[in-house]
Amino acid sequence: MVAKSEETRSLIVATALRLFAENGYDRTTMRAIAGEAGVSVGNAYYYFASKDQLIQGFYDEIAKGHLAMARQAIEGERDFSERLKTVLLTWLDVAEPYHRFGTQLFVNAADPESPLSPFSEESTPAREASVGLMRDVIADSDAKLDPDLRDELPDLLWLYQMGVVLFWVHDRSGGQKRSRVLVERTVPLIARLVGLSRLRVLRPVSREIVSLIRDLSKRDDAA
């Protein structure tokens, strides 16, 4: 019942991912992928618009694995700080095998034109899933926070996560140890700031942050 074309398609993507993992993105040629998969180069291009498109597979795989593992890992935990830390450390765990060529992946993702950009139209579903995870991190925790902040905090945390990813891409330490240190030490900071957001002196600050996020996330902007 599985269409023949679906089979070819997944054969190509599977082969590509395997070769990327074995030899890295740059050293894997389209000819090699096609050859190994037993199809012609043109055929690969019938299913995928470009070589870049093929790594969307990784992107999805990391995201899917992360969501599942993180949700399970924070089950039962109530402490906001712990929950957030677990989510981020889980990401580092899931992403670790891909760090070698993660560079290439995220270089392409940095291109605003690329569909791989975390801000692009195409990655809206993935982005919303990640933001949703952050929402859950807050929702089921005992965090007390400025109610005004509640709606926008998931977006802010997602942005924070993008920052961690950026650091990770540049992280050359063994096992990305430095990224782990970054998470372990910034999470308590964030938790404290979130807690302090209810303080009278910080109220205007957090309120302005919320309002800024709202204004800037309006997509359209008449010139």
Add this chain to the structure above:
Amino acid sequence: MVAKSEETRSLIVATALRLFAENGYDRTTMRAIAGEAGVSVGNAYYYFASKDQLIQGFYDEIAKGHLAMARQAIEGERDFSERLKTVLLTWLDVAEPYHRFGTQLFVNAADPESPLSPFSEESTPAREASVGLMRDVIADSDAKLDPDLRDELPDLLWLYQMGVVLFWVHDRSGGQKRSRVLVERTVPLIARLVGLSRLRVLRPVSREIVSLIRDLSKRDDAA
């Protein structure tokens, strides 16, 4: 007295920059650059390791223009917030003409392997100049801040500037208006936070940030 080789080198880079500006980075081929400059392709590669290297010229040009203009623009102003805002808005002014293919420039810069990465060895001088500008922003201002923060704040502000640049690259609004809004509204926030850093409740927070920056900027990390 100017060496012949220097002449060829700058002829190539000048031609490249002109063609990039006229037609964009992608649509400008190495053959076109060489042809227009009246040299052979191989000759261009004698002076520049890759096509990417050629855009280091833009990088330098923006940085140089920014430093000069910004220093002049903040002359006499004492208010920290105003000084910081001016520095950032000046950057947006200087960079505006390059926004069209700034994308390509910063996509390459996002690659940690690339010498164009703001964290790379090769851009250390440029980075230190930018951090130095931030140091001056603080030094000649009336900002009162936690003395522990004083040493690390320039680095933090530089990081903040990188964030603004990242936003700018993705900014599709006319004249990068949204980037300007971002600057105008985040600068007061930062100024307020910097001012609040002396508060007793925030003291541990700012101290931890300082210590974290110190630890993570240690380049070497024994596995």
Add this chain to the structure above:
DNA sequence: GGTTTCTCTTGAACACGTTCAAAATGGAGG
């Protein structure tokens, strides 16, 4: 002046991502 050595220059050749006209395949309808 001849010889050697170093710097600079050349352009053909290579490997790659990508395109495309053409061929093969596989049903659906007669």
Add this chain to the structure above:
DNA sequence: CCTCCATTTTGAACGTGTTCAAGAGAAACC
């Protein structure tokens, strides 16, 4: 079985960034 049409597959060909063996030129040394 044949005909038509859409889907799928092919591989040669294109344009690109990049390399490299070979040469041209200049400078240094005897």
